Amino acid sequence: MSSSALQISMVVSSRSSDFLGSHSFCATNSLRSRNVSLPGRMAGVCRCGSAPSAEETAFKTKVARNANMAKLQAGYLFPEALFVAMLTFMQSQSSMYHLAAVFEILSGQMMLRFCWEHNAVSFLILNNFLIYLLNLVNMLARRRSAHMSKYPDAKVISLGIGDTTEPIPDDITSAMAMVFSQHALLLNLYSAIQRAHSLGTFEGYSGYGAEQGDKKLRANIALTYYKDLGIEETDIFVSDGAKCDISRLQLLFGSQVKMAVQDPSYPAYVDSSVIMGQTGLFQKDIEKYANIEYMRCVPENDFFPDLSSISQVDVIYFCSPNNPTGSTATRDQLTQLVQFAKDNGSIIVFDSAYAMYISDDSPRSIYEIPGAKEVAIEISSFSKYAGFTGVRLGWTVVPKELLFADGFPVAKDFNRIVSTCFNGASNIAQAGGLACLSPAGLKAMQNTINFYKENTKIIVDTFTSLGFNVYGGKNAPYVWVQFPGRSSWDVFTEILEKGYVVITPGSGFGPGGESFIRVSAFGHRENILEAAKRIKQLYQ
C-alpha cells in the first residue's frame, strides 16, 4: 500500500509542480507546516518539496494572518484524508496506465484545484470533489477487467453527503420561475401561485428587499411552523441558509463567549467558533479545541448529554433531529435543556433543519418547551425539505423575549448584524419559500420527505438485519451505525473498497463519532437499494 501511495505521490508531485510553478507558492508546503493530522496510512502523499517556497521569493504584506484562522484544523474535516483514500482506492482498482491517462485527461486542473484548496475545504467542496472522483473511479471501473471487482458494471454509490437528490416540486419551481417570466400567461397553469411578480417588467421589478426577508414570507413561516408558540413575524429573520446564519450568530456573540456543542455534531458550529476567536488551540491528543465544551452524545446516554457535567457556558448549540446521529431529543430532554439554560443563563442555538422529518411526537421546535423564548434562538432551512440546498433559503428565529445580561434584546443586535453583514436572501429564493408554504407546497415537501424516509428505512433495515447497532433514521434522514472497537476510517475504507459505497466516517463530526459511520438517506431509490444489497453481501 505504501509503495502504491508513493507512486501516486510522484504523479501528483510532477503534475502539480508544473501547474503551480507559475504561481510561486506550494499549497502542500503550507499543509505540512500546519501539521494536518491525516490518518497515518494516508500520510506522505502530495508533497511538492522541490518547488520554490513562496516564503522565500514572493512579496509579502505586513498584515499578520488572523491567528484564529490558523487554529483551524484542515485534517479535522477530513477532506484530504478522503481525497487520499479515494486516490488510493482508484489506484488499487486500476493500472498505473489508466491512472496516468486520467490525470492526462484532466490536464492537471483537478490536482491544481486540490493543491490550492485542500487545506481550506469543507464538506461541500468535498461533495463536489467526491462526485468528481467517483466519476473517475466509475470510468476506471468500466475499463477494468471483470475479475478485479465484485461489481464490474456497477458504479460507486455515495451515501456520504447530506445533499438532497430529488427534484424540487413543481409548485415551488414554477413560483420561482414566475418571478422572472414575462410569459406568465404560459405558466398560469400554476394558478395557485398568485403572488409571484416579474423582475423583467416595470410593474414586477423590485430591487433591494428587507434584509430580514419578505414580510409575507416571514409571516408565513411564523404561521406554518410556530403557530400557537408565540413566535411572530417580527421574530423571524429569513436567511440564505442555516449555515450562513450560524456564522452570523457567531458575529453577533463575538469572541468573548464560550460555546458548548453536541459531540458529534455538524462541523460548522465549531469551525465558526474558532474563526470568531472564541476557542483556544486544537488539542491533538483529545481532538478537541480548548475552551469549547464538547457534550458527548452516545448510545449510553441516549444521545442526550449529561448536563450536570457541563461547565458554565454562554451559547449551547443543539441540533435535533441531529446531524449526524439522527437522534431526536424528547420533550423531557428538551425541557431539561431549557431548564439548564435558564439556570445557567445560557443561550441555546437550536438547529431544527430536519424537524419536518419527525414522525413521532418529539418537539419540532424548541419553542414547544415553555420558557424557551427567553433562552433560545432557532435556526432552520428549506434545504432538506424542498431540495433548496443550491437555491439557498432558511430562517432564524430570535424571540424578542431573549435578552443579554444587561437586558438588551438579542434580536435587536441580530437585526443589526443582518442589516450590516447581509442583504437578504435572493428574492427568487424567497418567492420559492412562499410557494413551499402554500398548501400544495407543504404537501409536495412532505412527499419528498416521505421519499427520503423510505430510503432511511431501507438503510436501517439493512444494517439491523446484519446485527449492527443502528441509531437515528426514525426522525431523520441520517442513519448512525456503530462498529464497536473499529476506527471510522477503517470502516469507511472497507465499505468503499469492498462495497463500492461511500459513507461518512463518524469521527469527522467530532471525537464522539469515532467507531460510527453516518449513512445518508439522500439518494435515488435505485442507488439506495443497490447500496443496501452490496452492504448485505459485504457484512452477512
Next chain:
Amino acid sequence: MSSSALQISMVVSSRSSDFLGSHSFCATNSLRSRNVSLPGRMAGVCRCGSAPSAEETAFKTKVARNANMAKLQAGYLFPEALFVAMLTFMQSQSSMYHLAAVFEILSGQMMLRFCWEHNAVSFLILNNFLIYLLNLVNMLARRRSAHMSKYPDAKVISLGIGDTTEPIPDDITSAMAMVFSQHALLLNLYSAIQRAHSLGTFEGYSGYGAEQGDKKLRANIALTYYKDLGIEETDIFVSDGAKCDISRLQLLFGSQVKMAVQDPSYPAYVDSSVIMGQTGLFQKDIEKYANIEYMRCVPENDFFPDLSSISQVDVIYFCSPNNPTGSTATRDQLTQLVQFAKDNGSIIVFDSAYAMYISDDSPRSIYEIPGAKEVAIEISSFSKYAGFTGVRLGWTVVPKELLFADGFPVAKDFNRIVSTCFNGASNIAQAGGLACLSPAGLKAMQNTINFYKENTKIIVDTFTSLGFNVYGGKNAPYVWVQFPGRSSWDVFTEILEKGYVVITPGSGFGPGGESFIRVSAFGHRENILEAAKRIKQLYQ
C-alpha cells in the same frame, strides 16, 4: 416646528405603547440609552418612557452583550433622523386628522416595526421604510388642498437610495427562469441560453454547489473583467453581493487589524469593522471611531487622500468609482495607492461595484495597476449592472499572489471563510450571472447602465446650471453636490419640504460628507425629469 414634533410624538407614544405592551420591552428606551445623536431639531420624538422597562421585569440570560455591537452608532446611519424628518414633513403637509387616520389605517404595525428596528437599521431598511413613508406622504398629498403645496398632484420623488429601478434585461431573467422550468420548450425562444438546467427535473436538479461559485461563472468573470490582467478563475469567489463579502473579509482579517477608509464612504466598511472589534469607541466630537484611519476625500484633494498623512494601517478600503462622491481614481492615483500599500505592507480592498459606469480611461479594476495582485483584493457586484440588488450576486477577487506577513496566501484563508460561513450564491442567481456575461447579456447591461448615465447627466446639468459645485456623475451613478457652509441635513430638509424630492445627506457617509448631498441617478426617467424641474424652481 417643535410643537408639531411634540404632537407627533404623542401620537407615536400612545400608539407604540399599545403595541409594545405585550412584548415588555421598549426599544426607544434602548435608543435613548445608546445616546443616538439625532440632529438637534429632531430630538425628543418617539419616547415611551411610561412603558415598563424590560430591564426590571424580564428574564435575562447571563450572556454578556458583545461590546463591539454596543459601539455601533444608530444615529450615524441616520435612519431615525430620516424617519423623524419624514414624519415632521408629513405633519407639516397635512392636518392632524389625516395623520391620525393614517396611523389608524396602519394599525400601528409601522410604528411597532419602527420601534423594534429603529436602532438596528441600515440603508436598505431605510429604503423600504422611506418608500413606505413616501407612499403615505403621497396619499396625504392627494388629499391636501392645492394651496398647501407647489405640486398638488405630484408625488414625492426619491433620489436618495442607491437602488436600481429598471427591469432586469430579458436575456438574463429568462436564463434564471429556465433553471426551474420543466417547460423549457416554451421558453426556447431564448435559444442563446443553452446551459440553464432544470431544478424541477431529475436530469437538471443540482443540490449544493461549490461555495466559491459555479466553475463556468468564475471562468466567465475572469475572462470578462480581468482578461490580460493575470486574474484566473481560481482567484474569483462568487458571492451573494459585495456587502456580504465585506463582512466575510472582516472575518478573514479578524479583530487585530487596523483599517483605513475613504471619508466619506459606503458605511458597511466602517460598521463591519466595528462589529469585528477592530475599532475603539465612537468619538462624538469628531464623528469618528477610534482606531480607524479616515482618509478625507474632498474637492480640494480631487477626492484622493493625502497618503503621506496616513498612518500605518493593515487594510485600506477604497471604492472607485466612489459611493457617495461619484469620483473615480485615475491611473496615476491608483498607482500611488498600490505603491503606498507595497511600501507599507497593507492590503487594499478595492470596491469596483460601479466600474462598468466608467466611460473614460480610468482603471476599471485595481489589477490594471502593475503589482496590484500582491497587495489588493477586489470586490464587485452585478447589482448595479443588471439590477440584481434583490437577486443577490457579486464576486470577490483574491489573487493567489496576495500573502500575509508570514507568507500564507490570503486566498486560502478566504476560501476557508467562504466554505465555513457561506454556502455559495443561489444557483438561480448564478445562472443569471452567467447570462449577464453572454454577449447579449453584456449588451443589455450596458444599455441599462447607459440609461442611468443619461439620468446622471440630467442631474449634473441641473445642479451645474444653478451654479452649484457638482462632482461625480461622469463615471458613476451618483452626483455629489456641495452646499458650502450648510448642513447636509438642512439641505435635505429644504429639498424635501420645498421640492418634494428626497436626496441623501452627505454627512451620513462620514464627517467628510458634511455640506454635501448625494443625488442618485437610479430612477425612472419621468421622475428624474420632474425632480430636476422642481430643483430648478427651488434654487434658481
